[in-house]
Structure formats: structure tokens, C-alpha cells
Amino acid sequence: MRLRHKPWAEDKLKAYPQYVVQQPEQWKGKWGEVFQNDQPLHIEVGTGKGQFITGMAKANPHINYLGIEMQTSVIVSALDRIIDEELPNVKLLCVDGSKLLEFFAKGDVNRVYLNFSDPWPKKRHEKRRLTYKGFLKLYEDIMVNEGEVHFKTDNQGLFEYSLMSFSHYGLLLNFVSLDLHKSEFEGNIMTEYEEKFSEKGQRIYRCEVKYPR
Template structure:
């Protein structure tokens, strides 16, 4: 379902000028200057309403978080959550991830989070998936030497596709879980979608991809 663009939303986003960055390309390669420190940078690709990323930011004050979202109205909800918690280690980027090359420089990001992204189920749309090799190879460039991708989905076909793509791109797979909420995994932070899916009895799939230097990029 597409969200209608509501008038005045961008102006409301701009009123949170300490949290929102509408032209993030200008900070490529210098995100730590935005935060004024050298803490590791973690990025959520498609932050939605922000429950996941604001919870992490609240629990991890020594990490700098970037939340990327293309939908203005949804991003505004996430920003309001962060503002209500008084967080200063998070920034929100209104940005289309197709242009991710313009956001980050080599070895700038410690961790990417991809949560419940659009599965793009039709085969001809495969390259649009955020876990397609074309994206994964870009992430690999942006990640630090020990960088990671943490991925969750409720879509079994997307999870299988993603495991194959991740492996083919030379990452090391870790913590592959086929039923997260019936596993012994500790420290899971849920998104709004995840809470809904769990209540519906859906299985949640999760894995971590670790950047390695053992294979050629």
C-alpha cells in the first residue's frame, strides 16, 4: 500500500533540524563529524516508524546510528520517537537507497541493519531486493574490516535467496536462524512489523553476514 504524500510533512521534518538530514550526500566520508566523535557507525536501511533504531540508540550511547527512509510521513514518526527519547546519537536521512553510493565512503560503516525489506517476489524485480548481490557488494565496500550486516525477514523465499547471495559475495554467514522467536538467541530488538508478524504466528528468519578479506571483492 502506498502512502499518500501529506502536505507540510517535509516542513515538519525540517523543524527537527538537529535530527533530520535532507541532503545527506554532503556528509559522505565524514559522518563522524556530524556526531562530533569517532564512535562506530551503524545504519538501518529502511527504518520505517523507527522503533528498532531508536531502541538500539537508547541502549547503545557509544554508537552513532543513521536511519535511512524514503517515505516522508513514515520518517516523521521515527523522528518523533527519537525526539521524545532525547536521543543525540542518531540522525535520520530522507533518501532513496538506489543512490547509496552517494551516502558512504570506503570502510565508513561498522554495521548495516536490514529489517523486513520489500521481498520483490517477481523474479524480474530481483535486483531491487536490498540483499541482491548488486547491493551486497556495495555494502562490502562501505563496511569496516570487521563490518557486519544483520538481516531479518518473515519471507522464507527472500531469506533463502539472501543466504545464497550473501555467500556468493564472499561474506561469512553467522547466527543463521529459521525461527527467531523459538530460538535461544539473546538481545533481539523488534520492529513494529515484527511485533505484528509474531502475533500472527509468522516465523521470523534472521542471519548475520560478516565481511571477510579471504575472497576477492
């Protein structure tokens, strides 16, 4: 589905600096100052319209959340959610998720969420998959020791690829579900895509992995 361009989105993002972090590179290694506390920081790479990240922030006020999305016409919808909820522990970054090292130092992040990422099914596009080894190294370089990646998708091929990628990288598997909505997993916060796919009866795959010491 073609994304509808919103020419006013960029101006709106700039109008809410309390929710959309401006010049995020200046906060590298100092994200506690942005949130004005020392709570753990969880980030979602590819936050879309923000249903997941705002839901998580509402359910876990003791954790700080950053939603990362590079498309202004998409992330502006996430901004609307945050404005409506007035949540102090969630903010947004309108940046390219492949450039995380520009904005985060080692130990800044406790957990990375990857939800319904683009599967990039063609072999020649493997390096663009957010569970490719290059991205796994990128997450490791900004996370605390034993940081975690939580991954959800409706794409079986991407899920199988990701499990192999996690294993080859040496990550520890903490949780895996081949049909999340029929499992006993509690506290699931759904994304917009997840709601749409599950309503159609599609299976949702989920796993949690941890970096070794």
C-alpha cells in the same frame, strides 16, 4: 496497505536538522563530525517508523545510528520517536537507499541492518532486493573491512534467496535463526512489522553475515 500521504511531513523534517541530516552528501567521509564523536556507525536501510533504530540507539549509547528511509510520510514517525526519546546517537536520512555511495565513503559504516525489506518476489525484480549482489557490493563499498550485515524477515522465500546471495558473494555466516523468537538469541529489538507478524504466530528469520578480510 496504502500509505497515507502527509503533506506536512517534509516541512517537519526540515524543522529538526539536529535529528534529520540535511544535505547528507556533504558529510561523506566525515560522519564523526555529525555526531561529534568517533563511535562506530550502524545504518538501517529502510527504517520505516523507527522503532528498531531508536530501540538500538537507546540500548547502545556507545554506537551511532542512522535510519535511512525515502518516504517522508513514514520517516516523520521515526522523527517523532527520536524527539520523544531525545537520543543523541541516532539521526535520520530521508534518501534513497540505493544511492548510499553519494553519502558514504569507504570505511564510514561498521554495520548495515536490513529489516523486513520488500521481498520483490517476481524474478524480473530481483535487482531491487536489498540482498541482491549489487546491493551487497554497495554495502561493501561504504563499510569498514569485515563489516557486517544483519538481516531479518518474515518471508521464507526472501530469506532462502538471501542466504544463497550471501554465500555466492563470499560472505561469512556468523549467525542464522529459522525461528528467532523461539531461539536463545538475546537483545532482540523488534520492528513494528516484527511485532505484528510475531503476534500472529508467524516465524521470524534472522541472520548475520560478515565480509571477509
